[in-house]
Amino acid sequence: MRYRVVRALAGGVVMLGVSGLLGACGALGGNSGQVCTDTKKAFQQYITQVRSVPAAEPAQWGQATQRLATRLDALAKEADDGALKKALQAESQRLRAAASTVGTGDASQLSAVMNDTPARIGKACA
Template sequence: MRNGAQSAGADRTGTVGRVARRGIVGGALVLGLGACGLVGGDGNTGAICTDTKQAYQQYIDQVRSASAADPAPWKQATEQLAGRIDGLAKKAEKKELKKALTDESARLRTAAASVGTGDAAQLNAAMSGTPERIGNACS
């Protein structure tokens, strides 16, 4: 039983990492597809959506090599992404996009705190809804 508990704990850590990575990669790809078709429109919306996509792609690249057993790089990368998204929100001219990005930044900051302790649940929840929330605001 003791060995079973240790194995379950080790598996849980690995599973959290795999789930987080899968959610991040899938969410960012859908986000990218949703924002890619945007041409022109409201002020700087196209540029902000393109920059948002790039921020998420860079985040994916950064955490892809991070160990699930070491939450510090995940926290740092997530905090950095939140800061970039917040900066883009401040530049956005379209009211709906500004709000969506501001809300995303807040979700990411909350998720960064918990992912820093090894809990990826809030990060997964934040990332799973990102494509729809940002995609809708970019259209």
């Protein structure tokens, strides 16, 4: 489970940058550029955390995923842009749902969330 999900997570963070999450930061109004930058950092920190979690301890994956969801909620509250706020809130909800299943050892939902996140958040940051 671990290596497949870590590859998906790492690929997702790379795609966050490629999809325009950081590339459009200067073009966005208000604080959206900073929120997008902070979002990318939150995902990078998450990847660092889950890389250190043993595959045999899925509850720790669930906890780390819950913390990421909480961070996205906080970023959504900071966002001035309505589309960005909505995208972050939606990803937070999806991560919360995935946290419950990854915590029991089923990484399929988390993998799906991470594969979709770059396009969903990247679109709001572009």
